[in-house]
Amino acid sequence: MSLVNYQTDVVAWANQQAALIRAGQFALLDVENIAEEILDVGKSEQRELASRMVVLLAHLLKWQFQPAYSNKKSWLRTITTQRKHIHKRLQQMPSLKPSLSDPDWMEGVMDDAVDLAIKETGLEPDIFPDICPWSIEHILQDEWLPS
Numbered sequence: 337m338s339l340v341n342y343q344t345d346v347v348a349w350a351n352q353q354a355a356l357i358r359a360g361q362f363a364l365l366d367v368e369n370i371a372e373e374i375l376d377v378g379k380s381e382q383r384e385l386a387s388r389m390v391v392l393l394a395h396l397l398k399w400q401f402q403p404a405y406s407n408k409k410s411w412l413r414t415i416t417t418q419r420k421h422i423h424k425r426l427q428q429m430p431s432l433k434p435s436l437s438d439p440d441w442m443e444g445v446m447d448d449a450v451d452l453a454i455k456e457t458g459l460e461p462d463i464f465p466d467i468c469p470w471s472i473e474h475i476l477q478d479e480w481l482p483s
Contacts, residue, residue: 342369385425385432386445392418392475393449394456397464400482402457412481419476436472443467 340349349366350373356364395411395418405411426433435441446468454461474480 337364339364339366342366381425381429381432382435385422385435386441386448388418388422388425389445389475390448390452392422393446393468394452396470396475396482397449397453398457401453401459401463405457415481416478419478422476442472 340352342349349369353365353370356362392415395414398405399408399411399415450461450464453459453464468475470482474482
């Protein structure tokens, strides 16, 4: 059997690795790259949680710091959608929950949210807070909106 190179075609490589596992041919496995791919699955889930949190926080920032804007229905839909997907992700993967209480993770997410809010509103950067002004409980609470 000719082994597929991980660097050349990751999809063919993954299919071959799965076939080798199913066939019990463990000695032929590319263990190092399998381990990296498994870690990447976790990182991918963490990136998705962060991405959804960035969008949620940016819209909460816009809600609070651009109150006169007339398209709040769209923002509310986005806020609701992001909360729903975050809750779903946390139910499916409870090991992601500690990220929400990690100050470094939250700082990075908030920085990205402020950047997005600035880009989407055109407001001056100094209008927005340096640290997240809300608790994670409020952020994820279905009916809560900043005043």
